[in-house]
Structures are given as C-alpha cells and as structure tokens.
Amino acid sequence: RIIITGAGGQIGIELTTTLREIYGVENVLPTDIKEPTHEALAGKPFETLDVRDHARMVEIVKDFQPDTIMHMAALLSATCEKDPFLAWDINMHGLVNALEVAREFKLKFFAPSSIAAFGDSTPKDNTPQVTIQRPNTMYGVTKVSAELLCDYYHTKFGVDTRGLRFPGIISHVQEPGGGTTDYAVEIYFEAIRNGRYTSFIDKDTYMDMMFMDDAIAAINKLMSADGSKLKDRNAFNVSAMSIEPEMVAAEIRKHIPDFELSYDVDPVRQGIAGSWPNQIDSTEAREQWGFDPQYDLAKMTETMLEAIKNK
Ligand code: VAH
Numbered sequence: 592r593i594i595i596t597g598a599g600g601q602i603g604i605e606l607t608t609t610l611r612e613i614y615g616v617e618n619v620l621p622t623d624i625k626e627p628t629h630e631a632l633a634g635k636p637f638e639t640l641d642v643r644d645h646a647r648m649v650e651i652v653k654d655f656q657p658d659t660i661m662h663m664a665a666l667l668s669a670t671c672e673k674d675p676f677l678a679w680d681i682n683m684h685g686l687v688n689a690l691e692v693a694r695e696f697k698l699k700f701f702a703p704s705s706i707a708a709f710g711d712s713t714p715k716d717n718t719p720q721v722t723i724q725r726p727n728t729m730y731g732v733t734k735v736s737a738e739l740l741c742d743y744y745h746t747k748f749g750v751d752t753r754g755l756r757f758p759g760i761i762s763h764v765q766e767p768g769g770g771t772t773d774y775a776v777e778i779y780f781e782a783i784r785n786g787r788y789t790s791f792i793d794k795d796t797y798m799d800m801m802f803m804d805d806a807i808a809a810i811n812k813l814m815s816a817d818g819s820k821l822k823d824r825n826a827f828n829v830s831a832m833s834i835e836p837e838m839v840a841a842e843i844r845k846h847i848p849d850f851e852l853s854y855d856v857d858p859v860r861q862g863i864a865g866s867w868p869n870q871i872d873s874t875e876a877r878e879q880w881g882f883d884p885q886y887d888l889a890k891m892t893e894t895m896l897e898a899i900k901n902k
Pocket of ligand 1: 667668669705706707730757758759760767769770771772773
C-alpha cells in the first residue's frame with residue numbers, strides 16, 4: 592500500500608494513476624496541499640496534506656497503513672528562486688517529516704532528486720553518478736541536501752530510501768509549473784495550438800530530458816529492485832536524451848512543417864539551465880537495476896503531438 596505526497600503535481604498525477612493500475616485504487620492514497628482538479632484524481636480516494644504538517648502526516652499514515660511513501664511534494668527550480676526561504680521550508684521541512692514517518696512506521700521511501708543537484712563545477716558531459724555537487728540554486732541546494740539526508744536515514748536508521756536524479760520530464764497529461772525545463776513541454780502544446788513557440792531557453796542549451804512514461808517506469812523498476820544489490824541509493828542519474836530547443840523544433844517540423852521557433856530568453860531560467868549538466872551518465876542505473884528508457888526524441892515528439900491533438 593502506497594501513500595504519495597504532491598500527487599497533484601506533474602509527476603504525481605501520472606504516478607498515482609499508474610500505481611493504481613498496478614496495485615488497485617484502494618492500495619494507493621494520493622495526497623496534496625489542495626483538492627485535486629485533474630480528472631485522473633477527482634472522485635477517487637484522496638487526502639489533503641501540507642507536508643510541513645507532521646501531525647497530519649502521521650494521522651494519515653496511521654489510518655491508511657501504507658508500506659511505502661513516495662514523497663513527490665516540492666517546489667521546482669524557477670519557483671524556488673522566487674522565494675528561496677519558502678522553498679527550503681517546503682522542500683526540506685516536508686522531506687524531514689516524510690523521512691521521520693518512514694523511519695517511525697518502517698516505510699519504504701522514494702523521493703525524486705534532479706540534475707539540478709549538480710552545479711557549475713560538475714563535469715558537464717557524461718556527468719558521473721558520483722561527482723562534485725555544488726549547485727548555486729536554492730532548488731539544487733535542497734536536492735543535494737535531500738540526497739544526503741536520504742542516504743543518512745538509510746545508513747543511520749536502516750530506512751529503505753531510494754531516489755532518482757530526474758532530468759526534465761516531458762508529459763502531456765499535466766503541464767508542469769515553475770520548472771526550467773518546462774520549455775520542452777510548452778513547445779509541444781504551442782506547436783499544436785499556434786504552430787509557433789517562443790522559447791525562454793536559448794538555442795544550443797543542452798539539457799537531459801525524459802518522457803513521463805519512462806520516468807514512471809524508472810520509479811517502479813527502482814522500487815522493485817533487490818535493495819541488497821544497490822550500491823547507490825540517493826540518487827541515481829537517469830536520462831533518455833540530451834536535447835536543445837532547435838533539435839525539438841526540427842523533430843516537430845517532421846509533423847508540422849511550418850512550425851516556427853523564436854526566442855525571448857529569460858535570464859533567470861537560462862542561468863539555471865546553464866549551471867546544469869549537458870548530458871549525464873545513466874550507466875549505474877542501467878547496471879544496478881535495469882534502467883532502460885523507451886522514448887527517444889522522435890518517439891516522444893510523435894507521442895506528445897498526437898496526445899495533445901486529441902485533447
Ligand atoms: C525543473 N522540471 O525544471 C524540473 C527538473 C531537471 C529539471 O528538476 O525545475
């Protein structure tokens with residue numbers, strides 16, 4: 592039985608629906624700070640939970656009695672820069688509560704990290720699993736801190752914590768909010784809606800990305816892996832592709848020939864993107880638990896455009 596925090600978010604919604612297909616609606620309890628509006632969650636079991644409210648989290652866990660917690664609640668990179676202290680409160684206070692509940696009730700624990708856990712001094716190409724991590728964004732600071740704290744709870748208290756350093760996640764079910772990689776989602780929606788897109792990230796800005804289905808499959812594969820065989824835990828590099836805006840536009844033009852891409856670069860998000868790797872190495876994830884993404888840029892583009900057209 593699985594409890595999910597931040598279930599109304601970009602990953603949370605599709606994680607909830609996929610886990611319900613696998614384990615049954617009654618064995619998955621999505622929670623979030625406000626009632627869900629998305630039709631995928633509406634009308635099914637749900638609890639409101641502000642992850643900063645430890646007592647409320649304990650109350651829900653005692654009642655639902657999960658064996659696993661998937662802690663997805665966090666603010667994303669650009670939002671964190673707008674209010675760094677709120678970001679620390681939600682991303683870290685929420686995490687400590689979730690880890691404490693996992694320790695107290697012996698829950699298996701998942702939390703996503705991000706390529707944002709790397710900074711300017713990190714090798715930008717083939718970024719290894721274990722390397723320098725000195726991010727200069729509040730989001731990145733919370734992600735590195737989270738990775739270290741999750742490993743600490745595993746070594747110190749024996750909590751079965753596992754995590755993934757996600758790249759930009761591309762999906763058509765729920766548009767993301769407040770991320771730096773959001774351009775790679777917006778471009779598809781705008782291509783269908785208007786045949787053109789103005790990107791806030793500049794050309795030749797390479798970032799790792801992955802289609803949502805591969806992200807959800809990676810979470811399930813990692814959580815099902817034999818824990819005794821994991822050399823690493825928090826968190827694994829995972830990526831399906833390294834792309835920049837012109838590459839996405841060229842792929843879209845195979846379906847919408849007169850698609851136009853222009854630029855109005857946002858210095859804040861461009862600065863964040865520039866501090867992240869160009870392309871990370873997912874070898875450890877592949878070797879330790881069989882990470883195997885199925886979507887490349889061509890297949891992701893075809894899937895995204897088809898799904899958005901049919902919305
Ligand atoms: C963000 N989508 O842009 C998230 C993610 C690697 C990017 O962490 O902040």
